[in-house]
Amino acid sequence: MKLAVVGTGYVGLVTGTCFAETGNQVTCVDIDERKVEKLNNGIVPIYEPGLETLFHRNVEEGRLLFTTNLEEGIKGAEVIFLALPTPPGEDGSADLKYILKVASDLGPILKQYAVIVDKSTVPVGTAEKVHAHIADNATVDFDVVSNPEFLREGVAVEDFMKPDRVVIGTKSERAKSVMNKLYAPLVRQGNPIIFMDERSAEMTKYAANAFLATKITFMNEIANLCERAGANVDDIRRGIGTDSRIGKRFLFAGIGYGGSCFPKDVQALAKTAQDFSYDFRVLKAVMDVNDAQKTKLMPQILNHFGGDLKGKTIAVWGLAFKPYTDDIREAPALDNIRALVEAGAKVTVYDPEAMDNVRNMIGNTVTYAHTQYAALDDADALMIVTEWPLFRTPDFDKMNLLLKSKVIFDGRNVYELETMREQGYTYYSVGREAVLAPVEQAVK
């Protein structure tokens, strides 16, 4: 099939590349000239395991093209995906200006029937608005379909190629048959295409993200209670995750969820509820708890150093909002760096992928280390914010030589308490007892 993807951000690039991989002819359109130039020069602007290989294969074989010209990009396309940003507006609602602008632009340049697909995360009623904006000046027949995307950054290619399910919102039989044909190679593993109306599809996406954010937040609250009650949240995770009604995934307590989706989508769903005069109390609590959770280690850090971080150096391992991505949108690392600097600390950071993005955002507020160990040189403590695999099995001998004092504040429960005891560390984590090094115990 001939496809167009408008917007070559995370979702657009993965959508375009993966559909090219399943044999379609794809043209991706973006208004960002520099991005399109990079893509045309073979540079993939995001870090996503597995994407580059697919990208290069499909570009070389001529199935994946990039342009800044919308009219040229959609020429002959049977399906046009809108993978455009929907950032939070001032009131928390999803800002539809990018989508509706492209919808208006599409009207006069559509030359034959096409299925226009909302791939972006958009509030209930958006498909109708997109339809109206295109219809304003269209001369041909078209359908607007809601097809929300559930991929996770870092495993986006796998999520896209082997989706748990594909949700398609449309009442048009013609559009259904086009979408069925397009997705057939991806759902052959037995995972379903679930058809529904547009509004339900739009709401499904927000319900999924809000549910997962709530699940994490619930565990974070259990963790906070565990610390007070002397229980271990990791044991509780194993204890409840084995119940198939609860499930093992997304039960990891830590210093809050971040990223480009959960924070904005929970907020947008709360705003939708407000628009329909519904008081969605659970969502308000989720946002509140997550805001506080992000810097929950700060009181312990301040307390450990006697209330003041002046003259102290704190090493931070991990900046991306989660491992396997360079994305720092709403990353808890940023909140913690701000809090550490405000408390007077000198901060040295290391992340395998996200350093350039942080440098572009906060410049020289912090020192950037070349390796995880260089970050520890002369530091008074280590803070772990993102659970990159290389932080899990470090060379403790090396660490012990570099750190000024053996203190770790771990926001992602990367180490076993026993390991920390054996290594002689003072170790604070989330939802588990604090481990105090022998010398610390003597002081207390």
Ligand SMILES: NC(=O)c1ccc[n+]([C@@H]2O[C@H](COP(=O)([O-])OP(=O)(O)OC[C@H]3O[C@@H](n4cnc5c(N)ncnc54)[C@H](O)[C@@H]3O)[C@@H](O)[C@H]2O)c1
């Ligand atoms: N990032 C994710 O993991 C993820 C997963 C599922 C769903 N989503 C949703 O998908 C949507 C896109 O997210 P993203 O992270 O890919 O966004 P992004 O901000 O990374 O990329 C959006 C792209 O759209 C381009 N653009 C803006 N206006 C344009 C126009 N008029 N014409 C052509 N291109 C234009 C931008 O230049 C940018 O490259 C959002 O609604 C998001 O909530 C994101």
Ligand SMILES: O=c1ccn([C@@H]2O[C@H](COP(=O)(O)OP(=O)(O)O[C@H]3O[C@H](CO)[C@@H](O)[C@H](O)[C@H]3O)[C@@H](O)[C@H]2O)c(=O)[nH]1
């Ligand atoms: O047990 C867990 C799982 C995740 N997180 C945090 O939750 C955030 C989001 O993680 P994840 O969901 O893996 O990343 P995203 O790439 O943001 O993906 C989410 O948001 C996307 C955009 O809407 C959806 O498509 C995905 O299905 C949805 O998982 C990160 O900060 C994680 O550290 C936890 O704290 N504990």
